[in-house]
Amino acid sequence: MDSTQRDRNTELTLPAETPNIGVSENPFDASSAIEQHILIGLEKIGLALKSQSWQDAGQQGLTPTQGQILALLIDKGDAGMRLSEVAKHLAVTAATASDAVTSLVEKGLVQKTRSPQDRRAIAITLTTQGQQTATQTASWSDFLLNTVNELSEEEQVIFLRGLIKMIRKLQQQGQISVARMCVTCQFFQPNRYPRSDRPHHCALVNAPFGDRHLRLNCAEHVAADPEIAKQNWNFYLSK
Ligand code: SF4
Numbered sequence: 001m002d003s004t005q006r007d008r009n010t011e012l013t014l015p016a017e018t019p020n021i022g023v024s025e026n027p028f029d030a031s032s033a034i035e036q037h038i039l040i041g042l043e044k045i046g047l048a049l050k051s052q053s054w055q056d057a058g059q060q061g062l063t064p065t066q067g068q069i070l071a072l073l074i075d076k077g078d079a080g081m082r083l084s085e086v087a088k089h090l091a092v093t094a095a096t097a098s099d100a101v102t103s104l105v106e107k108g109l110v111q112k113t114r115s116p117q118d119r120r121a122i123a124i125t126l127t128t129q130g131q132q133t134a135t136q137t138a139s140w141s142d143f144l145l146n147t148v149n150e151l152s153e154e155e156q157v158i159f160l161r162g163l164i165k166m167i168r169k170l171q172q173q174g175q176i177s178v179a180r181m182c183v184t185c186q187f188f189q190p191n192r193y194p195r196s197d198r199p200h201h202c203a204l205v206n207a208p209f210g211d212r213h214l215r216l217n218c219a220e221h222v223a224a225d226p227e228i229a230k231q232n233w234n235f236y237l238s239k
Helices: 034-059 064-079 083-090 094-106 128-137 140-148 153-172 226-238
Strands: 004-006 013-015 110-114 122-126 200-202 207-209
Touching (some): 034 064, 034 140, 064 083, 064 094, 064 110, 064 122, 064 128, 083 122, 094 110
């Protein structure tokens, strides 16, 4: 039998079978593990995000940190955020957050007011001009949407689930700020309808939802008691 065949698309001559190389000799087995490939991929996406945010920030006369602060304040309304919260969310030092906020105040994009919840505290809120600029900075990462749309629906669901697992782990290790994810929310009831394509339930809006709807930054998120969150997490992972 002929050991080669013609590939109809490329007209290349391709071997019909994989070469008979022993497992120990195969250079792919000696190369880095899949974890390394994933890490390299994440680094490349991180670099693309960083480069795009510097580009967009420059066009708006901002630094990436200033733009991130504006985007962070969008759904905070009059309550705003304290400086310490801003620093924590962006994983930057208090001094870095303070410098960025001072610069944003000078540009007329944010203001410091008395917190409505605690009159002794200072809240940072968006000015009217800041709200317009914040809408633009919040779309800095939109260029990635096209690439996410390259994935099939099934791949997107698996990818989202993987991201949630990684983010939760990073949160537990204290390496990123607490994201307002369904899986840590007091309203989250995982796998309440196990035979449905919408197995989870949100007690806040009293509606079922599927893995593809899991949120990573929900404005209505209320952190669950740590023990409940742990039980929910294990139950979510078990299905
Ligand atoms: S309130 Fe938001 S974060 Fe909480 S379960 Fe419902 S959708 Fe998820």
